[in-house]
Amino acid sequence: MQIGYQAFWIPKFGNAVEEYEDAFSPISFGEEQRTPEFRCAVSDGASESTFSSLWAQLLVHAYSAGQFADADSLCSILTSLQSSWKEKIDTTDLSWFAEEKLQTGAFATLTGLTLANSEGSRIWRAFAIGDSCIFHIRGDELLNRFPMRSAEEFSYSPNLLSSSNANVALEDLVRTCEGEWTSGDMFYLMTDALSQWFLAWYEQARDPIGWLGMITDQNEFDTYVEEWRKPRSDPSLKNDDVTLLRILAR
Amino acid sequence: MPYTAQISRANPTCFLFLIDQSGSMDDPFSGTSRKKSEFLADTVNRSLKELTLQCASGRDIRDYYHVGVVGYGGKGVASAFTGQLFGRDLVPLSEIATKPLRVDERPQKVEDGTGGFIETKVKLPVWFDAVADGGTPMIGALSKAQSIITNWLSTHADCYPPIVINLTDGEQTDGEQPDVVSAADSLKRLSSNDGNVLLFNAHISSSSANPIEFPDKQDYLADEFARMLFEISSVLPEQQMRYAKERGLPVNDRSRAFVFNANMYAVNQFLEVGTKVATKLLR
Numbered sequence: 001m002q003i004g005y006q007a008f009w010i011p012k013f014g015n016a017v018e019e020y021e022d023a024f025s026p027i028s029f030g031e032e033q034r035t036p037e038f039r040c041a042v043s044d045g046a047s048e049s050t051f052s053s054l055w056a057q058l059l060v061h062a063y064s065a066g067q068f069a070d071a072d073s074l075c076s077i078l079t080s081l082q083s084s085w086k087e088k089i090d091t092t093d094l095s096w097f098a099e100e101k102l103q104t105g106a107f108a109t110l111t112g113l114t115l116a117n118s119e120g121s122r123i124w125r126a127f128a129i130g131d132s133c134i135f136h137i138r139g140d141e142l143l144n145r146f147p148m149r150s151a152e153e154f155s156y157s158p159n160l161l162s163s164s165n166a167n168v169a170l171e172d173l174v175r176t177c178e179g180e181w182t183s184g185d186m187f188y189l190m191t192d193a194l195s196q197w198f199l200a201w202y203e204q205a206r207d208p209i210g211w212l213g214m215i216t217d218q219n220e221f222d223t224y225v226e227e228w229r230k231p232r233s234d235p236s237l238k239n240d241d242v243t244l245l246r247i248l249a250r
Numbered sequence: 251m252p253y254t255a256q257i258s259r260a261n262p263t264c265f266l267f268l269i270d271q272s273g274s275m276d277d278p279f280s281g282t283s284r285k286k287s288e289f290l291a292d293t294v295n296r297s298l299k300e301l302t303l304q305c306a307s308g309r310d311i312r313d314y315y316h317v318g319v320v321g322y323g324g325k326g327v328a329s330a331f332t333g334q335l336f337g338r339d340l341v342p343l344s345e346i347a348t349k350p351l352r353v354d355e356r357p358q359k360v361e362d363g364t365g366g367f368i369e370t371k372v373k374l375p376v377w378f379d380a381v382a383d384g385g386t387p388m389i390g391a392l393s394k395a396q397s398i399i400t401n402w403l404s405t406h407a408d409c410y411p412p413i414v415i416n417l418t419d420g421e422q423t424d425g426e427q428p429d430v431v432s433a434a435d436s437l438k439r440l441s442s443n444d445g446n447v448l449l450f451n452a453h454i455s456s457s458s459a460n461p462i463e464f465p466d467k468q469d470y471l472a473d474e475f476a477r478m479l480f481e482i483s484s485v486l487p488e489q490q491m492r493y494a495k496e497r498g499l500p501v502n503d504r505s506r507a508f509v510f511n512a513n514m515y516a517v518n519q520f521l522e523v524g525t526k527v528a529t530k531l532l533r
Contacts, residue, residue, distance in 0.1 A: 014260030019312075050307050096353050097306045098298075103370075195370040239256045 001117035003038045004248035005029035013229060013239050019203055020193050021045035022107075022243040023056035025064035039064045042110035042132045042243050044191040048107075050098070055085050055106035069127055071174040075127035078166060083145045085163045103176040105164030111147075113187055115249050122249075124187070125178045133195035136179070137186040140209055142202060147175045151219035152191060153201035187247040188212065193240035197228060200234070212244070252445030253487035255410040257314050261499075263410040264316040264402055265301070265342050265525060266472075267294055268391045269330060269378075270418040273322030277419075279513060280458035286419055287382035289514055290454065293377050294319060294417075297388070297521050303345040311344035318398060320375075322391035323507040324384015331377065331499035339398045350375035351450035392433035399440050409442045415524050417517070420475070427478050429475075434482035448484040450507040450524045452517055461516040464494060466504040476510045483508035486523075487489055494523045 007027065011020035023043045041060040043051030058081055076142040085106065088177040094102065103216065109130025116123050126134050128147040131154055138142035148154060159173045181187075190198065215221045228237035255261055273286035284325050298317065305312045306419040315335045316341040321330035331338050334349040339399045358372040399412050414437060440447045453476065455461075462470055466484065471477045486494065497519065 012258065013257075014258040047307065048304060052307070052487065094309070096375055097302050097311065097347050098309050100373055101303055101306045239258075 002032055002034050002250040004032045004244045010222055010242050011226055012241050014193040021053040021102050023060045024061035024243050038115045040245055041183045042191055044109040046107040047103050049100040051089055052100050058085055058169050059110045070176050073172040075170050082163050082195035085099040098125045105162050107162055122181045128172045129159050129174045130232045131192045135188045138152050146177045147204055151196050154196045172183040181249055183250045185249050189245040191243045193238045251500045255444035257410050261310050262314050264412045265397055266318045267319050268416040269490040270322040271381040272386040272461045273383050275419055277456045280456055286454050287380035291378045291380045293376055298376055305343050311347050313342040313344050315343050316340040320391055320394055322387045327387055327394050350377050352376050387424040388422035389425045389429050389433045392437055396437045407443055411442050411445040411447050413448045419454045451479045451483045452512050452520050453510045455511040461509045461512045462510040464501045464505040466502055480508055490523050
């Protein structure tokens with residue numbers, strides 16, 4: 001299996017780079033790599049929570065490293081992920097608000113994709129908590145969309161995974177999906193703002209697949225995103241951190 | 251559409267509390283020994299704490315909000331901040347958070363996840379202590395609010411419209427009702443590019459009568475003072491109206507940002523609707 005991989009990202013307009021709270025994995029994957037199995041993930045740290053980008057990063061790296069792929073396997077490592085999060089935070093001389101916020105913990109979405117090619121059987125498997133999305137494209141056709149189906153499904157309160165609460169019914173939060181792929185298929189992973197844009201334009205027949213296809217490097221990505229989220233009466237793209245992974249599978 | 255501006259560090263908005271510090275605030279709520287002035291100080295402290303926590307991330311506070319608190323009572327109309335923030339009108343939240351008068355600690359029981367409880371301590375920062383003395387110069391307070399907000403808008407033309415929250419237990423003593431209406435109208439005529447300044451009014455009561463929350467008409471308001479406060483209160487913007495609905499309040503698109511005869515619970519609920527909803531625009 002040969003994988004072509006690109007990652008693009010930009011923080012919310014008005015925020016500094018350090019305030020970007022999405023995460024993605026892998027950070028890079030070379031030009032085109034041969035591999036029997038490929039895993040990638042995006043996560044959207046909730047800006048209302050604390051140390052959320054740290055939590056988002058732990059989650060995407062754990063998924064990419066194959067530490068979990070469904071509710072059961074996540075359940076078995078959740079407390080150790082939560083301990084890792086806590087350990088990585090310097091708690092010396094915390095102010096009253098930082099300490100109190102730490103008790104509530106961090107929250108993030110997580111969406112992961114695994115591609116495998118084993119004995120000629122090409123399978124993709126997806127995992128999602130929350131509203132970051134995967135779009136499976138063949139040519140100029142949208143074959144699959146997961147987990148959100150339409151632009152109006154997005155809300156202010158998606159499912160989120162907590163960094164401090166271990167007593168959570170993961171089977172209620174986690175969604176999984178799988179299917180087959182053929183050589184030349186493309187997969188996009190993106191966090192919620194761009195996902196909602198994609199589905200809205202798809203529903204309006206404005207060819208988001210074509211538009212994303214025009215993005216070949218980070219500069220072009222920045223230009224298109226800035227244009228789509230320009231303040232106007234009804235901007236196409238909400239002002240939020242934007243993360244896009246493109247995977248070409250052969 | 252108005253009241254949809256995205257709030258960010260680059261485009262913050264402001265909350266301005268106007269708090270009644272007149273002598274009658276020394277009276278307790280009906281059926282309790284809790285003085286209105288002490289409850290009000292506690293409530294404003296808690297609101298500042300909540301706003302701080304909304305904006306806290308890691309070790310930082312993101313200045314999505316600047317906040318002011320103006321007291322009006324026997325000493326006239328002035329910023330109610332004391333200590334390091336003495337005399338300040340609107341202060342960035344990061345500065346408020348690091349300059350409380352003191353941080354009290356209170357024990358609190360939290361669930362330990364296995365059906366039991368553990369005792370922890372909750373930190374309660376205090377910026378205001380109770381003050382209750384003299385008359386009720388509400389017209390003066392509304393005029394001061396107008397000048398503070400005018401100043402703010404001159405450098406924040408695109409902000410989510412400022413929210414002014416007036417908490418009082420009774421009628422003004424510095425003029426007649428038409429003067430109150432006129433001062434409130436001048437305040438609400440101010441606007442950013444995203445809409446007009448919002449004026450919320452909470453009437454805090456010693457009476458045992460039931461609170462009237464977010465009414466959409468004056469019909470149930472028996473007395474003239476209540477009707478005036480209704481008249482000067484803004485209509486709830488859609489976000490706040492939807493949030494109030496989620497909390498089970500019977501509101502609609504004509505509901506006013508107003509509560510009359512509020513007891514402690516009603517005041518808290520009122521302030522949550524007024525201050526928490528804006529955070530949904532942060533995401």
